Amino acid sequence: MTKTAFLRPRSAPAEPMESLAGLLREWLPLQRWFAGKDRPVTDLGLLSMTELFPGCLHLLVHAAHGGVPAPGGTTPAGDCYQLLLGVRERPAPRLGKALIGTVQEGRLAGLTVYDALHDPRAAQLLLERLRRPGAAGPLRFENDASQSLPSGLVPRLMTAEQSNSSLVYGDEYILKLFRRIQPGVNPDLEVPGALARQGCHRVPAPVAWFRTTHPFKATLGVLQPYLRDAADGWTLALDALASGDDFTAQAHALGRATADVHLALSSAFPVGEPGENGRTAAAMTERLTAAAHAVPALQPFVPGLRSAFAALATCDAGPPAQRIHGDLHLGQVLRAGREWFVIDFEGEPSRPLTERRSAHSPVRDIAGMLRSFDYAARQRRPWRPEWARRCREAYCAGYAVRAGWDPRKKHGLLRAYETDRAVYEVLYEARHRPDWLPVPMAAIERLAVRGD
Numbered sequence: 001m002t003k004t005a006f007l008r009p010r011s012a013p014a015e016p017m018e019s020l021a022g023l024l025r026e027w028l029p030l031q032r033w034f035a036g037k038d039r040p041v042t043d044l045g046l047l048s049m050t051e052l053f054p055g056c057l058h059l060l061v062h063a064a065h066g067g068v069p070a071p072g073g074t075t076p077a078g079d080c081y082q083l084l085l086g087v088r089e090r091p092a093p094r095l096g097k098a099l100i101g102t103v104q105e106g107r108l109a110g111l112t113v114y115d116a117l118h119d120p121r122a123a124q125l126l127l128e129r130l131r132r133p134g135a136a137g138p139l140r141f142e143n144d145a146s147q148s149l150p151s152g153l154v155p156r157l158m159t160a161e162q163s164n165s166s167l168v169y170g171d172e173y174i175l176k177l178f179r180r181i182q183p184g185v186n187p188d189l190e191v192p193g194a195l196a197r198q199g200c201h202r203v204p205a206p207v208a209w210f211r212t213t214h215p216f217k218a219t220l221g222v223l224q225p226y227l228r229d230a231a232d233g234w235t236l237a238l239d240a241l242a243s244g245d246d247f248t249a250q251a252h253a254l255g256r257a258t259a260d261v262h263l264a265l266s267s268a269f270p271v272g273e274p275g276e277n278g279r280t281a282a283a284m285t286e287r288l289t290a291a292a293h294a295v296p297a298l299q300p301f302v303p304g305l306r307s308a309f310a311a312l313a314t315c316d317a318g319p320p321a322q323r324i325h326g327d328l329h330l331g332q333v334l335r336a337g338r339e340w341f342v343i344d345f346e347g348e349p350s351r352p353l354t355e356r357r358s359a360h361s362p363v364r365d366i367a368g369m370l371r372s373f374d375y376a377a378r379q380r381r382p383w384r385p386e387w388a389r390r391c392r393e394a395y396c397a398g399y400a401v402r403a404g405w406d407p408r409k410k411h412g413l414l415r416a417y418e419t420d421r422a423v424y425e426v427l428y429e430a431r432h433r434p435d436w437l438p439v440p441m442a443a444i445e446r447l448a449v450r451g452d
Contacts, residue, residue: 017046017061019106020085023113027100028063028081032162033179035079035350037432039065047080047215050137052129056122058139059083060181060212080181082220084126086116095119117177123155123167127175130208130223139220143208149173149223163349173207174226178219178346181212182353186219190357191265191323191345200264202257202342227341233330237376237391241384248394251373254333255398257340258369262362262403265323272321272359277413280361281313284420291423295430297441298423304448308419315412319405321359326351328365329372348424366407367417369395371425371443378439419447 021044028034028041043064050058064078091099091112098118103111116122129141131149143149153170167175178186189209196205208223233254240247288305292298298305325332326347334341347356370392377388393408400406407414425440 017044017049017059019103019108020113023101023103024061024083031179033164034063034081035163035180036063036065041065041078043078048138048212050139052084052136052139053122053125055087056116056119056125057083057085057087058136059085060215081179082177082181084116084122084177086114086119086122087111088114092119117157117165117167120155123157123169124152126167127151127153127155127169127223130175130210138212138214139210140213141208141210143223144206147207149208164346168226171228172226173223175221175223177221180349181218181220183216183218184353184357186222186346186353187326187356188344188346189219189222191268192222192224194268195261195264198264198268200261202261202264202340203345204341204343227334227336230334230336230341233333233335233340234372234376236335237330237373238379241376241380241387246390247387248390250335251391251394252398253338254340254369255395255400256402257333257342258328258365258395259399259402261342262322262324262365266320269323270359276321277315277317278313281309281416284309284312284416284423287420288423291427295426297430297437298426298444301444301448305419305423305444308416308447311412312416315416316410318410318413319362321361323357324360324362324365325368326356326360326365328368330369330376331372361413361417362403363407363410363413363417364421366396366399367414367421370414370418371421371440374443375439378442415447418443422447 024044025041028044029037041063043062045062045064047060047062048058049060052058060080060082062078062080085100086095086098087108089111091114095114095118098114098116100113100115103109103113127149128151129136130143131151133142135141150170150172153172155167155169158166158168158174164179165177167177169175176188178188189206192203193206195203204224204227206222206224209219210221211217211219233250236250237247239245240250285306288298288302288309292302325342325345327344328342332342332344334343373388373391373395377384377391396407400408422440422443426437426444429437429440
């Protein structure tokens with residue numbers, strides 16, 4: 001009998017967390033998907049612990065920052081994270097990069113803990129859970145009964161993601177495990193499922209998923225088909241820039257694909273009414289004020305940026321609010337053959353789940369893609385503003401062909417949403433990638449001073 005025999009396939013008592021807390025407090029801030037890098041972890045609380053299979057623990061932990069209660073609640077401000085921990089007496093040498101540390105006290109004393117997603121055996125057993133619907137403590141594993149999932153697919157952990165973690169199985173399926181967990185259905189399960197029922201081929205449909213019922217109901221992971229021969233839009237754009245090629249044909253096709261997805265979303269989910277521009281402008285102004293307080297470089301441009309939001313309150317109401325992607329950019333689209341596909345409907349993980357699942361103007365997605373063309377153009381020197389301008393024009397023209405309305409004719413709406421996106425980018429880059437800050441700041445200057 002091993003030292004892990006005390007564990008059972010159900011929620012476990014909190015005592016093991018006491019021995020893990022020290023290791024996790026040091027390990028969590030080092031992970032790319034951990035959102036609180038700029039704030040010290042003051043406390044770690046165990047919300048749920050379940051043994052998925054011998055030697056693999058599933059944890060939901062709450063990382064608190066500063067002990068300040070979250071708005072409307074008594075829980076200290078922070079985030080809930082999903083962890084899959086391997087527990088062994090002697091881990092295999094290949095798991096060296098995944099090691100978290102050796103437990104010094106408690107029931108796990110003497111055992112080594114590591115990130116189980118790096119362990120091929122654990123990854124394969126996780127797929128087996130998804131192949132056979134059922135429960136493990138508060139965890140629920142479910143799948144599309146019309147799909148047949150093969151066994152024995154070789155797993156590999158993708159290393160490029162930041163806000164989540166993904167496993168690719170045999171280049172046939174990809175499992176995204178959400179790291180920051182919020183109560184409710186994650187849009188990355190809800191939206192692709194709804195679009196599949198609409199017959200929209202632009203979004204890979206969910207094949208299997210798992211969720212938790214404790215301490216709240218939430219989506220934990222989604223398995224979808226993997227587009228093995230696809231390339232993401234960001235890579236394709238940078239390749240075009242490097243070789244001096246034009247990207248307008250691809251941008252035009254991407255605009256058509258975006259409109260296809262928006263039209264399917266408007267059929268799959270309730271559509272709101274236009275005319276909420278005043279409330280939207282107020283929210284944008286509030287975000288600008290907070291960002292300028294955090295990033296002093298924004299402050300000289302605040303009056304001009306506010307004018308973009310003030311104009312929004314009085315301009316054309318634009319298309320009705322509807323479900324959208326929420327975080328659309330070149331890294332969220334894939335081109336396979338001659339077709340564009342849209343992925344990652346989770347939205348911005350830093351925003352509340354209720355906001356990400358609510359209706360917004362489709363112009364918000366369009367603005368996100370336009371900002372992405374600008375980001376791509378600035379990856380090479382000298383900067384190619386004409387390349388970005390042509391891509392922006394082609395993308396909007398392609399969108400108009402399918403949608404029946406032209407984003408370029410909604411100037412006030414487009415300027416406001418692009419400004420709001422640029423403000424978000426400034427805050428993100430200042431916190432996480434200071435070397436990239438000049439990219440959104442150039443857009444801030446353009447949008448504030450020139451107003452175009």
